């Protein structure tokens with residue numbers, strides 16, 4: 001191995017390959033923390049360098065894990081001391097926006113927020129938005145097919161990625177960067193890398209789809225008395241806003257209380273106690289946006305007794321404070337050793353029933369366990385943070401969450417991916433025929449299995 005590392009050093013330069021003590025202080029990731037464990041951390045500067053590194057690693061059957069912002073929730077970026085962590089942190093270039101095509105071409109290490117800002121400078125917007133925006137990378141969001149807060153209007157990364165450049169395990173550079181919305185010329189190569197969690201290639205560049213920026217934006221927090229009312233509110237708003245409803249995030253009462261408690265970063269903007277709270281965001285387009293539309297709608301929803309209290313934010317500061325309730329996990333990380341997090345998809349009409357059954361099942365086996373519930377209800381996606389249970393029971397807790405999901409035909413991962421955490425449960429959401437296709441693709445593109453081995457699925461399962 002020292003010989004391989006010397007060869008890689010010759011490609012990237014002395015200061016871009018770190019190993020041993022040099023890794024101390026380099027975090028393994030946002031959720032687990034601790035120091036990065038790896039044979040070496042390698043930081044290439046160009047696609048050609050990535051290619052040359054992979055040629056060497058493939059010849060040596062050396063495992064390589066692409067790493068972006070290490071914010072992923074499924075341990076898919078995790079490395080051990082035998083693996084090379086290939087960080088794209090030096091490949092952050094953002095090309096000027098192509099205004100005519102409404103696209104932007106970026107290197108895979110570009111940080112999501114920087115891409116959002118580059119689009120905004122041209123009065124356009126990049127539709128992906130999520131809590132990790134300041135640290136997650138475009139490569140990571142493509143590899144995990146990230147969703148976030150605006151899927152209801154703009155779709156997931158799969159819908160926003162128009163082109164991909166990637167390097168295969170043997171060093172081949174695949175450029176599928178046409179950037180066309182319509183391109184019916186056979187198999188969609190770029191889509192293979194979306195959601196593949198770094199198992200098929202290292203993404204080095206992407207062409208991203210941009211949309212017109214709204215001329216105004218409304219953000220509201222609503223207090224809603226029942227699940228039935230919540231679904232009615234969602235439909236009414238979606239219809240009334242004519243496609244302008246961009247976020248609809250539900251917070252169960254326990255989550256709202258906890259994330260606005262004295263342990264949390266966010267304050268409590270509404271004291272009204274109710275079963276459900278919703279953070280919603282609307283966009284208006286055109287030269288003459290109707291700034292009072294959301295206010296009128298809220299009035300009607302209150303009259304119809306679907307909403308019992310609510311507020312519309314008046315400034316960016318207020319808006320940020322509302323979103324902090326949803327996006328800050330400060331209280332969780334302060335009070336609990338670890339949080340078992342889940343992101344499932346299931347029909348909206350089943351969400352209340354499933355959540356109640358899950359809470360009962362957890363309470364029976366772990367009476368001290370707490371289930372915090374929130375999620376992108378508009379997209380059929382719920383999150384659970386289950387805390388106050390010994391970490392050693394993680395697998396048993398997974399079993400309760402996923403076995404129960406079978407009754408609803410749900411998906412074990414709506415957006416965070418499979419990684420190491422969920423691979424033993426993948427069979428709940430994927431048929432044997434689908435698994436065989438996935439294994440076949442992996443075998444063709446990475447016959448030696450050097451790219452992110454053991455993540456997503458095991459070749460021999």
Ligand SMILES: Cc1cc2nc3c(=O)[nH]c(=O)nc-3n(C[C@H](O)[C@H](O)[C@H](O)COP(=O)(O)OP(=O)(O)OC[C@H]3O[C@@H](n4cnc5c(N)ncnc54)[C@H](O)[C@@H]3O)c2cc1C
Nearest residue numbers: 068069070071072076131137139140143146147148198203
């Ligand atoms: C506060 C917070 C809120 C979040 N909210 C959401 C949310 O609402 N919706 C959502 O979908 N996700 C959410 N996430 C998780 C989200 O999946 C990640 O933030 C993001 O998609 C991963 O990007 P990353 O650069 O951190 O990738 P990493 O975590 O570094 O890697 C994730 C996976 O991508 C692979 N990968 C990384 N870069 C490349 C590359 N260049 N080529 C090939 N493979 C690569 C890795 O090998 C790994 O398999 C949240 C995370 C945090 C911390």
